[in-house]
Amino acid sequence: MDPDTDGDLIGDACDPQMGPIDHLALFNGFYYPVTINGWTATSGTWTLYSNALHQDAPAPGDRMFAPPTLYNRIAVATSFVVGASGPNRAIGFCSGFVTGAQQYCCTVQDKSGGGQEVVSTSVYPTYANQTKVAWTGTFNVGDRIALVQNPANGNKCEATQGVVDVVATDSIGPSTAGKLEFFTSSTTAAYDYVHIVELAN
Ligand SMILES: [Ca+2]
Numbered sequence: 436m437d438p439d440t441d442g443d444l445i446g447d448a449c450d451p452q453m454g455p456i457d458h459l460a461l462f463n464g465f466y467y468p469v470t471i472n473g474w475t476a477t478s479g480t481w482t483l484y485s486n487a488l489h490q491d492a493p494a495p496g497d498r499m500f501a502p503p504t505l506y507n508r509i510a511v512a513t514s515f516v517v518g519a520s521g522p523n524r525a526i527g528f529c530s531g532f533v534t535g536a537q538q539y540c541c542t543v544q545d546k547s548g549g550g551q552e553v554v555s556t557s558v559y560p561t562y563a564n565q566t567k568v569a570w571t572g573t574f575n576v577g578d579r580i581a582l583v584q585n586p587a588n589g590n591k592c593e594a595t596q597g598v599v600d601v602v603a604t605d606s607i608g609p610s611t612a613g614k615l616e617f618f619t620s621s622t623t624a625a626y627d628y629v630h631i632v633e634l635a636n
């Protein structure tokens with residue numbers, strides 16, 4: 436059994452805070468179609484097949500997809516396989532999403548002329564900022580990238596690909612309540628799983 440030092444039933448490897456008693460809110464491995472009933476798409480073509488959540492619209496534009504639950508303050512872990520190639524594309528997710536007012540995003544992007552970056556985006560009513568750190572991994576079709584967002588340490592966005600580990604950190608506003616939304620821009624993507632932990636404080 437994996438070690439669980441603080442005894443909150445979340446193993447050390449997945450525990451966003453060592454000490455506080457956190458709560459596993461959702462794990463979805465995208466194995467069965469029924470598991471995304473009630474999830475809603477703002478745009479894009481989101482379906483389950485081959486044991487992954489796929490967004491299959493490659494044309495330019497932002498695609499969002501969200502489970503129905505509202506969360507207070509969550510640490511999110513996911514991984515995805517990169518789809519369509521080309522510049523000006525991004526894959527990741529946003530949490531704490533409140534329409535027009537607030538979101539905390541964690542993405543990897545490949546911007547034309549700007550290189551590849553891991554991006555931590557914080558938007559709340561009186562604040563909007565993006566911290567970008569050069570992505571030294573690869574962002575090609577078929578590559579798998581893991582992303583972890585942890586609001587216990589600013590809006591920490593950590594991207595991992597094998598031994599490549601890049602972190603971008605931004606700030607967190609007074610409220611982090613809102614939705615989780617999967618996010619792609621100008622690319623297809625296939626998400627392997629999502630793991631959501633509600634933080635104790
Ligand atoms: Ca634990």
Ligand SMILES: [Ca+2]
Nearest residue numbers: 450452455457
């Ligand atoms: Ca904990």
